[in-house]
Amino acid sequence: MTMVAGPRKPAVGRKSERVDLLPSRELRGIVETVLRLAKSTDAVETEVHVDEVADALTRFANNGIHQNVFEHVVTVSVRTVTGGRTARATTNRLDEDSLRATIEASLSLAHSEPRDPRLLPMPGRQRYRAVNRFIKATAALTPEERACAVRLACDLAAKKGQVAAGIFSSGQSQTAVGNSRGLFAPYSETHSQFSITMQEDPAASWAKADSADVREMHPQKLAERASEKAHLAVKTTELAPGRYTVILEPAAVLDLVGFMFYDFAATAVRDKRSCLNNRMGKQLLGKNISISDDVFHPLQKGAPFDGEGMPRQRVLLLDRGVPKNLVYSRASAKIARRKPTGHGFALPNEYGEAPMNLVFGGGDSSVEKMMASTDRGLLVTRLWYIREVDPYEKVMTGMTRDGLFFVENGKVTGAVKNFRFNQSLIEMLNNVELMGPAVRATREESFEMVVPAMKVRDFHFSEVTKF
Amino acid sequence: MWDLCTNALDTAKLRGASYGDVRTMHLRQRDLTTKNGQVGTLAQSESIGIGVRVLANGAWGFASTDRLTREGVAACAAQAVSIAKASALAKRSNVVLAREKAYVDSWQSPFRKDPFEIPLEMQLALLLAADGEMRKVKGVTLTETNMQFRKMDSWFASSIGSRIHQRKVISGCGIGATSFQGGEIQKRSYPNSFGGQHALEGYELVESLDLMKHAPVIAEEAAALHSAAQCPEKFGTLILAGNQLGLQIHESIGHPIELDRVLGQEANFAGTSFLTLNQLNKLKYASSVVNVVADARLDHGRGLGTFAYDDEGVPAQCTDIIKDGKFRGYLSNRETAHLIGLERSSGTMRTESWNRLPIIRMTNVSLLPGTWDYDDLIAHTADGILMDTNRSWSIDDRRYQFQFSTEIGWEIKGGKKMRMIKNPSYSGITTEFWNSCDAICKFDHWTLWGTPNCGKGQPMQTMGTGHGAAPARFRNVRIGTAFSKQ
Numbered sequence: 001m002t003m004v005a006g007p008r009k010p011a012v013g014r015k016s017e018r019v020d021l022l023p024s025r026e027l028r029g030i031v032e033t034v035l036r037l038a039k040s041t042d043a044v045e046t047e048v049h050v051d052e053v054a055d056a057l058t059r060f061a062n063n064g065i066h067q068n069v070f071e072h073v074v075t076v077s078v079r080t081v082t083g084g085r086t087a088r089a090t091t092n093r094l095d096e097d098s099l100r101a102t103i104e105a106s107l108s109l110a111h112s113e114p115r116d117p118r119l120l121p122m123p124g125r126q127r128y129r130a131v132n133r134f135i136k137a138t139a140a141l142t143p144e145e146r147a148c149a150v151r152l153a154c155d156l157a158a159k160k161g162q163v164a165a166g167i168f169s170s171g172q173s174q175t176a177v178g179n180s181r182g183l184f185a186p187y188s189e190t191h192s193q194f195s196i197t198m199q200e201d202p203a204a205s206w207a208k209a210d211s212a213d214v215r216e217m218h219p220q221k222l223a224e225r226a227s228e229k230a231h232l233a234v235k236t237t238e239l240a241p242g243r244y245t246v247i248l249e250p251a252a253v254l255d256l257v258g259f260m261f262y263d264f265a266a267t268a269v270r271d272k273r274s275c276l277n278n279r280m281g282k283q284l285l286g287k288n289i290s291i292s293d294d295v296f297h298p299l300q301k302g303a304p305f306d307g308e309g310m311p312r313q314r315v316l317l318l319d320r321g322v323p324k325n326l327v328y329s330r331a332s333a334k335i336a337r338r339k340p341t342g343h344g345f346a347l348p349n350e351y352g353e354a355p356m357n358l359v360f361g362g363g364d365s366s367v368e369k370m371m372a373s374t375d376r377g378l379l380v381t382r383l384w385y386i387r388e389v390d391p392y393e394k395v396m397t398g399m400t401r402d403g404l405f406f407v408e409n410g411k412v413t414g415a416v417k418n419f420r421f422n423q424s425l426i427e428m429l430n431n432v433e434l435m436g437p438a439v440r441a442t443r444e445e446s447f448e449m450v451v452p453a454m455k456v457r458d459f460h461f462s463e464v465t466k467f
Numbered sequence: 468m469w470d471l472c473t474n475a476l477d478t479a480k481l482r483g484a485s486y487g488d489v490r491t492m493h494l495r496q497r498d499l500t501t502k503n504g505q506v507g508t509l510a511q512s513e514s515i516g517i518g519v520r521v522l523a524n525g526a527w528g529f530a531s532t533d534r535l536t537r538e539g540v541a542a543c544a545a546q547a548v549s550i551a552k553a554s555a556l557a558k559r560s561n562v563v564l565a566r567e568k569a570y571v572d573s574w575q576s577p578f579r580k581d582p583f584e585i586p587l588e589m590q591l592a593l594l595l596a597a598d599g600e601m602r603k604v605k606g607v608t609l610t611e612t613n614m615q616f617r618k619m620d621s622w623f624a625s626s627i628g629s630r631i632h633q634r635k636v637i638s639g640c641g642i643g644a645t646s647f648q649g650g651e652i653q654k655r656s657y658p659n660s661f662g663g664q665h666a667l668e669g670y671e672l673v674e675s676l677d678l679m680k681h682a683p684v685i686a687e688e689a690a691a692l693h694s695a696a697q698c699p700e701k702f703g704t705l706i707l708a709g710n711q712l713g714l715q716i717h718e719s720i721g722h723p724i725e726l727d728r729v730l731g732q733e734a735n736f737a738g739t740s741f742l743t744l745n746q747l748n749k750l751k752y753a754s755s756v757v758n759v760v761a762d763a764r765l766d767h768g769r770g771l772g773t774f775a776y777d778d779e780g781v782p783a784q785c786t787d788i789i790k791d792g793k794f795r796g797y798l799s800n801r802e803t804a805h806l807i808g809l810e811r812s813s814g815t816m817r818t819e820s821w822n823r824l825p826i827i828r829m830t831n832v833s834l835l836p837g838t839w840d841y842d843d844l845i846a847h848t849a850d851g852i853l854m855d856t857n858r859s860w861s862i863d864d865r866r867y868q869f870q871f872s873t874e875i876g877w878e879i880k881g882g883k884k885m886r887m888i889k890n891p892s893y894s895g896i897t898t899e900f901w902n903s904c905d906a907i908c909k910f911d912h913w914t915l916w917g918t919p920n921c922g923k924g925q926p927m928q929t930m931g932t933g934h935g936a937a938p939a940r941f942r943n944v945r946i947g948t949a950f951s952k953q
Contacts, residue, residue: 019546056550057926061732064559068550069529069926071822072543073516090512092533105511112587113506114595143528143553151557165734167925197735204734271502272608272647350500350507350611384738387859389872389892389949391652397870397949399863401738420861420868420894422949444736462948463894465868466741 019054019072021139021174024186027052030094031178034078037096038103038180043080045122046103047179047308049346051075055171055191058146063154063164065147079347080106081122084115086348120330125182128304128311129296134172138190138214141170153196153223160227166196170214177309187303193442194219197402198226202467203236203415205229206382206402208251210442212301229381229403233415238464239406241419245377245433246459247370247407250441253451255383256425257360258443259396264293264317265343266332267352275394275426276323285321285429288363292316293327293343293355299440299450300357307346315341317355321430329353362452363435370434370455372410377455379405379412382443383421394425399465419461431457468632471540472624475519478544480626484521484551486564487544488625490778491517491535492821495618497583499590501598502611506591516821519547525561526554531822564801565811567781569628574775576635577765578669582616585670590614593678594642600682601644606690609645613662614638614673615919621778621821629780637771637931638672639665639919644686646693653692653889655685655874659710660857665917665931667769688875688887695887698876700947704851705893706844706940711873712834713916713934714857719897720752720759721832721932723866724788725815725923726797726807728827737923738864741897742794747807750794753901756837759789761798763814763830768915770933772830779816779825786813788832792902800827819928826924831915833935837907841938844906846882852946853877853884853938854891859949862897870894872949892949900941908937 031048038046052074059067077090080103087109091102146168157164174188194217195208207222207229248256260275268274276284294314295302304312308330315325328336329344332352343353371379386398400418407413436453468491479487493515500507516533517540528551532543582590594612601610617637624630641663643656658664658676666672707715723740727733742750753759760767763774763783774783779801787795797807798815817828845853854873862869876891877884915935922929 055926058554059925060557061734062559062730065526065554065557066559066732067527067529067824067826067925068554069531069824070546070550071531071926073514073531073533073822075514077512086509088510090510090514092514092516109509109511109587113509113591116505118505143550144556147553147556154557163731163734165731167735169926195735199731199734206735271645273645273652277647278650348507348509350502384864385861387861389859390890392647392650395949397859397861397872399861399868401864418863420863420870422870422951462951463868463870463945465863465865466896467863467865467867 021052021054021172027174027176027186030076031176031184033096034076034099034103035178035180037100038080041103041107042082043103043107045081045180047079047122049077049177051175053171053173055169056143057167057169058143058150059167060150060154061165063157065150068143076102078102078106080110082107082110084117084119085110085113086119088348118331120334122179122181123183123308123310123330126185126309126311128185131296131304133189133212133301135190135213138170138192138212139172141214149219152220156223156227157198161200162227162230163199164196167193168219169193175303177305179309183309185305185309189301192217194222196223196226198230200230200234203230203233204402205233208442210440210448232405233403236415236417238417241461241463243458243460245374245457247367247374247377247379248454248456249367249381250439250451250453251443252380252383253454254441254443254449255386256396257451258446258449259386259388260425261358262354264326265352265354266326266328266336269326270332273391275392280323283321284323284426285318286432287320288432288435289318289321289429290361291318292359293357294359295357297357297359297450300359302357306342306344308344310340310342310344312342315355327353327355356447359450360438360452362438365434366436367453370453371407374407375409377407379407389422395422396425397422417467418465420463421460422462423460428456428459433457468622469624469630471517471535472622474537475517475540475544476624476626478541479519479521479548482545482548484523484548486522486626487519488623488780489517489519490818490821491622493620494820497616499594500611500613501594503609504595504598504602514820517543518821519544520824521547521551522562523548523551524555526551526558527562528554529824562802565804567801567811570776570780571630572775573632576667578636580670581636582638582670583618597642597678597682600679601642601686604683604686604690606646606648607644607686608647612642614640623776623778623780625780631776631780633775635667635774636669637665638668638670639663640673640676642678642682644689646689648693651693653689655689656856657681657685659916660874662919665771665919666915667771667773691887692875692889695889698888698891698947698950700951702943703946704848704940704942705944705946706848706851706853706879706938708853708855708938709912709914709936710916711854711857711871712936712939714860714918715871716832716834716934716936717918717932718860718862719866719869720788721829724797725827726799726803729797730803736925741865741867744807746794748795751792751902752789752794752898753792754904755792756907757789757792757901757904758835759832760835761786761788761830761832767831767833768935770831770915771917771919771931772933777814777816778818779812781812781814784814798827798829817930819930823928826928828930829932831933831935833915834907836910836913836937839906839908841908841912844908844938844940845879845884848879848882848940851879852888852891853879854893867896869897870949890950893944893946894948895945900944903942903944904939905942906940908939913937
């Protein structure tokens with residue numbers, strides 16, 4: 001079999017066998033090979049996505065590493081258009097025979113469906129604003145370095161009589177989108193995360209950071225923060241469910257507002273499943289709430305183009321509480337007679353598009369100032385298992401987790417047992433009294449966003465659990 | 468494939484591994500969706516690669532690659548050993564594995580019709596026809612249908628001499644109708660929400676669902692829900708349909724019995740469990756009518772948790788979880804079995820793909836059938852609410868407190884199914900809830916439901932699990948909390 005890409009050369013014999021990503025010319029070579037092979041088929045147009053991931057993750061629990069993994073995969077995904085029909089096939093086999101078979105599979109799928117009169121021709125060459133999110137130090141991080149950082153965190157836990165669990169991950173990835181009309185869009189980035197839960201029976205607390213640059217990660221500081229909060233949470237009292245003023249740390253804000261992103265998709269509004277249906281241009285949220293989608297924000301990550309290779313635009317979604325704009329793929333933009341904003345998913349799909357780089361406007365307060373201004377309230381570290389109860393009023397349910405603290409007369413006076421909440425996000429974002437500066441926040445269940453800490457009145461806790 | 472597996476094991480041993488196992492996997496998937504009468508997703512994919520798991524210096528390492536050359540696999544195995552040695556820098560104690568025999572076997576899940584051999588035109592025609600039936604109903608504003616098929620080959624080899632090939636064919640299908648009206652979104656799904664029913668079956672699963680019969684029914688219900696009565700807030704009798712009960716089992720029994728969770732290995736992400744080791748054989752988990760097993764054997768049914776061997780090379784087993792209401796067993800693996808006094812793993816290590824580490828997973832965690840006929844159950848309920856098809860689900864990180872809402876409910880009065888209820892929800896504490904169960908329907912009403920989207924592990928893995936359930940009744944349950952304005 002003819003290999004399209006040259007063999008990757010892991011340096012066997014070194015202390016840590018690091019895998020380098022394909023050189024950019026080889027990435028482009030895969031795209032060009034698929035486009036060349038497709039010329040001898042009945043594909044009228046062809047689009048190729050190449051994605052390469054080399055990720056490592058060190059996982060620890062009970063004060064020791066218990067899982068430690070590495071993965072490396074290159075995926076080639078081909079979309080063909082024939083006779084007004086389109087479909088996608090994907091493989092991770094890079095030899096020409098397999099790529100040819102993948103093109104044929106895509107065509108075979110396309111031939112089986114009815115013609116789509118709304119299918120647009122593929123876009124031509126585009127210009128992209130440069131972003132640099134590939135940090136060599138992150139790509140070069142070794143398992144030994146991750147293990148050493150983990151050991152320090154576990155040593156701290158042991159010294160404090162606590163038990164640590166968490167992850168330290170690092171990785172690199174690259175992607176390229178190309179098509180038969182001359183479009184070519186490459187992007188690469190690195191990523192690292194450190195997340196830690198410190199347990200001091202019966203309590204626990206948590207801290208996490210995420211960055212393209214591992215040098216900005218401070219595992220020991222995160223461990224110390226989680227350790228201090230876990231100790232504070234050991235003795236809990238039970239409060240009655242009800243409405244409370246809450247101070248939501250950025251991770252808790254992200255836990256909630258992370259569920260709003262798809263509502264800003266033009267397709268979601270057209271399908272009448274968005275909470276913004278019939279609400280565009282109206283005062284929906286508090287006047288202190290503004291939201292943009294901005295892949296170029298210095299605290300954001302991700303490629304500056306979408307699933308069709310269209311350049312991502314910065315979009316002001318919500319201005320002082322009023323929903324102003326949606327994001328559009330090429331298809332939804334045509335229907336709405338708008339310009340595409342570069343937020344489309346790879347075709348074909350039924351969801352259209354979504355803003356994936358939300359940035360909230362912040363304020364000039366801080367968690368400390370919010371507490372100082374609170375007579376009676378709760379400080380929330382993190383939320384958990386959040387699900388949508390009512391899609392139009394955006395009522396979410398979930399639990400507090402890993403540190404819920406009672407604030408009285410401006411100070412934390414103790415920990416309380418975890419609550420279940422049933423809270424409308426629309427109501428919540430009308431009740432924001434103070435905000436801190438927007439920061440890159442990270443959680444465990446979705447992608448990162450740039451959000452502030454918030455002080456919110458009348459947050460609805462409906463039930464209490466046993467711890 | 469066996470040559471690659473052997474090559475990996477040999478390299479791992481040469482590099483200092485005391486144990487190794489490898490999974491070469493070839494995964495094929497086809498996804499079809501429609502929305503509002505148009506084809507949505509039309510895609511297929513394949514992924515092939517190898518994952519190597521080793522013990523070196525008493526600690527685990529895992530590496531994976533899709534470069535299936537002799538050099539690529541050797542480098543991957545060497546990397547796994549290198550990672551294991553790094554793990555040993557911060558290990559707590561040496562890993563010890565329960566004894567297991569070596570097996571040489573080949574197994575294929577039974578199916579009557581290979582979904583990949585059924586013409587795509589036929590599959591799409593069925594989805595578009597069901598979609599069309601739903602769109603005929605006034606008030607329906609969004610219609611969606613989907614089919615998903617997977618064919619998974621795995622070649623497992625271990626340094627104790629196992630060589631196991633398994634092929635699994637999985638099918639899934641569902642339809643949904645949504646209605647937006649007057650500032651309210653209501654949805655009905657069939658046969659279940661979030662993708663429908665999924666099972667270790669061929670295309671016969673799709674044919675058994677009779678989409679054309681059910682499409683207009685759920686569409687009518689979606690539109691009618693707007694004028695239905697709001698679910699009351701009260702403590703009362705609750706009857707759960709099998710599809711909702713399957714998820715209740717998943718969240719409040721299946722997850723708490725995962726031994727890795729109990730031992731704190733998931734503390735940072737999926738959470739821990741209230742089922743501490745001292746509760747085994749002591750806790751009255753449920754009422755005496757409740758019997759739950761974790762059964763991966765084909766005898767139990769063709770579920771998403773059915774296989775011949777787990778991804779650690781341990782044969783499929785049936786484990787008592789709750790027997791006559793008493794808590795009897797956990798889901799374990801070779802590393803943790805001895806901690807609960809077992810000499811052998813219960814065979815629940817499963818991996819999503821070749822590039823993921825096997826972790827403890829639910830197999831088919833099922834509530835065994837009871838003795839009630841469904842009509843009798845309704846007839847013998849004076850006042851209650853029947854809830855059907857999940858809409859939202861949430862439970863705390865130790866699996867005590869939960870809240871579920873469903874798409875639709877029905878008031879039961881004087882032994883009869885009366886008016887429709889919208890926005891139904893219920894909540895409770897796991898053991899209190901299961902101890903309030905006083906009636907379970909018999910096998911005629913029992914279905915092995917598939918949950919295809921169970922997330923666990925870091926990096927995240929999605930796994931399919933099976934949950935056999937028949938409608939059951941629970942007393943004095945808190946109802947209506949999700950929409951409470953208090």
